[in-house]
Amino acid sequence: MDNSFRTPAPEHFTAAEILGMETALSAARQGVRSSNPLVGAVIIDADGTFLAIGYHKGAGTPHAEADVINRLLGTGVKRDLSAATLIVTLEPCSHVGRTGPCTQAIIDAGIGNVVYALPDPHIPAAGGAQILHNEGINVRMGLMAAEAEDLNRRWFVAVRENRPFITARLAQTVDGRIAAVDGTSQWITSQESRQDSHELRARVDAIVVGTGTVMADNPRLTARAADGSDAEHQPLRVVMGKREIPADAAVKGVSGTPSSPDRLGDEDFLALRTHDPAAVVRELHGRGVGHLMIEGGAMINAAFLAQGLVDELVVYLAPTLLGSGIPALTDLGIGTLEQAQRWEWDATTTGPVEILGPDLKLTLMPAKAHAREQRPDAHGAGEQGS
Numbered sequence: 345m346d347n348s349f350r351t352p353a354p355e356h357f358t359a360a361e362i363l364g365m366e367t368a369l370s371a372a373r374q375g376v377r378s379s380n381p382l383v384g385a386v387i388i389d390a391d392g393t394f395l396a397i398g399y400h401k402g403a404g405t406p407h408a409e410a411d412v413i414n415r416l417l418g419t420g421v422k423r424d425l426s427a428a429t430l431i432v433t434l435e436p437c438s439h440v441g442r443t444g445p446c447t448q449a450i451i452d453a454g455i456g457n458v459v460y461a462l463p464d465p466h467i468p469a470a471g472g473a474q475i476l477h478n479e480g481i482n483v484r485m486g487l488m489a490a491e492a493e494d495l496n497r498r499w500f501v502a503v504r505e506n507r508p509f510i511t512a513r514l515a516q517t518v519d520g521r522i523a524a525v526d527g528t529s530q531w532i533t534s535q536e537s538r539q540d541s542h543e544l545r546a547r548v549d550a551i552v553v554g555t556g557t558v559m560a561d562n563p564r565l566t567a568r569a570a571d572g573s574d575a576e577h578q579p580l581r582v583v584m585g586k587r588e589i590p591a592d593a594a595v596k597g598v599s600g601t602p603s604s605p606d607r608l609g610d611e612d613f614l615a616l617r618t619h620d621p622a623a624v625v626r627e628l629h630g631r632g633v634g635h636l637m638i639e640g641g642a643m644i645n646a647a648f649l650a651q652g653l654v655d656e657l658v659v660y661l662a663p664t665l666l667g668s669g670i671p672a673l674t675d676l677g678i679g680t681l682e683q684a685q686r687w688e689w690d691a692t693t694t695g696p697v698e699i700l701g702p703d704l705k706l707t708l709m710p711a712k713a714h715a716r717e718q719r720p721d722a723h724g725a726g727e728q729g730s
C-alpha cells in the first residue's frame with residue numbers, strides 16, 4: 345500500500361500552507377471541548393489566496409472540513425477546486441457518525457490537495473487520508489503536528505485510554521467551599537453561572553454525582569433553559585455510591601421531569617453501586633457516553649481527580665466566603681507540595697476566565713507534565729466508541 349503521504353519533509357510545505365495551518369489552529373480554538381476534538385480547516389487557492397475558514401463547533405455539529413466547504417460552496421456556486429488545497433488540523437474522517445464522512449465531502453467538492461497535521465487515532469474515523477490518496481487527491485501530513493496534538497492533548501489521552509472525555513464542574517466560594525457546615529449549598533453561584541452550567545449539562549452525554557449529593561440536595565440534574573423548561577438534549581443522570589436512592593428522589597425523574605427526547609439507553613437515570621471511578625467510566629463508555637461531567641460532591645470530585653480521570657475542570661467562583669463547610673474536594677492523597685496536581689488555564693473558546701454576573705468561570709486542564717498523561721498503561725488502548 346502506498347502511504348508515502350504520511351512522511352513528508354517539512355520543506356514540502358509552502359509559506360501559504362504554513363499560514364493556512366496557523367489559521368486553521370486558531371479557528372479550531374473557537375470550538376467547544378466535547379467528545380470530539382477541536383478541529384479547524386482552511387481552503388487556499390493555488391496562489392495561496394485564502395478562500396474560506398471553518399471549524400468544528402462541538403459534538404453533533406458539522407466537522408471542520410464540511411464547515412469550510414459549506415462556507416465556500418454553500419451559496420451553490422460551482423467552482424473548480426482541483427488546484428485548491430484544504431488544510432486541516434486532523435486527518436479527515438472516513439466514517440458516518442452524527443455527521444457524514446469528511447472524505448466524501450472533499451471528493452464531492454473536487455478539491456485536489458489536502459494537508460493535515462495529525463492522523464486521527466479514533467479507530468472508526470481513521471483511514472481517511474488513504475481514501476483521499478486512492479481517489480487521486482494529493483495528500484500530505486505532518487504540518488504543525490506538535491501544535492495540533494497540544495490543542496487536543498487531553499482528547500488524545502481519553503481516546504488512548506478508551507474512555508469518555510471527562511469534565512469536572514465545581515460551584516464554589518473563593519475559599520473553596522461547595523456547601524456550608526449544615527450542607528446547604530443552594531445557591532453559592534449566581535443565576536448567570538447556573539444558566540451556563542445548564543448549557544454545559546445540555547452538551548454532555550451523562551452527569552455523575554455521589555449519593556451524598558442526592559441525599560443533601562435532592563437534585564434533578566436535568567439541563568434547563570432560563571425559563572425552567574427542559575433543554576432538547578438531556579444527559580443520562582448517574583448516581584454513584586452504595587446507599588439506596590429514595591424512591592421519590594428527583595434524580596429518578598419522578599418529580600415531574602418529562603422523559604428526555606434524546607435518550608441514551610433504556611433509562612435516563614442510572615444508579616451505580618460502586619466507589620470505583622474507573623468502573624463508572626467503563627460502564628458509561630460501554631453505554632455510548634462520549635462526554636461525561638462530574639458534578640460533585642466533595643468525595644466524588646476527589647475520587648475522579650485522584651485517579652487522573654478529569655480532562656477539564658470548570659470552576660464557577662462566587663465572591664463569597666464561608667470559612668468552614670464542605671470543601672470542593674476531599675483528600676487527594678497528597679502529602680507534600682511536590683505531589684501537587686498542577687493544572688493549566690485553557691485558552692480555547694471563551695478563554696480561561698469568563699465573567700458571569702458577579703462570578704468568574706475558570707476553565708483548566710491538567711498540566712502537560714501530569715503524571716497520568718505519561719502513563720501509557722492507564723486504561724489500555726483501543727477504539728473510542730463515541
Ligand SMILES: NC(=O)C1=CN([C@@H]2O[C@H](COP(=O)(O)OP(=O)(O)OC[C@H]3O[C@@H](n4cnc5c(N)ncnc54)[C@H](OP(=O)(O)O)[C@@H]3O)[C@@H](O)[C@H]2O)C=CC1
Nearest residue numbers: 515523529554556557585586587619640641642643644647
Ligand atoms: N456547589 C457545588 O458545586 C456542589 C455542592 N454539593 C454539595 O456537596 C455536599 C455533598 O458532598 P459529599 O458529602 O462529599 O457527597 P458526594 O456527593 O461526594 O457523595 C459521597 C458518597 O458517595 C458514595 N461514594 C461513591 N464513590 C465514592 C468514593 N470513591 N469515595 C467515597 N465515597 C464514594 C459514598 O456513599 P455510599 O455510602 O452511598 O457508598 C459517599 O458517602 C452537599 O452538601 C451538596 O450540597 C454537591 C455537588 C455540587
Ligand SMILES: Nc1c(N[C@@H]2O[C@H](COP(=O)(O)O)[C@@H](O)[C@H]2O)[nH]c(=O)[nH]c1=O
Nearest residue numbers: 515529531532533538561563564565566
Ligand atoms: N450549589 C450549587 C450547585 N450545585 C449543583 O446543582 C445541583 C442541583 O441541580 P438541580 O436540582 O438540577 O438544579 C446540586 O445537587 C449540585 O450538583 N450548582 C451551581 O451551579 N451553583 C451552586 O451554587
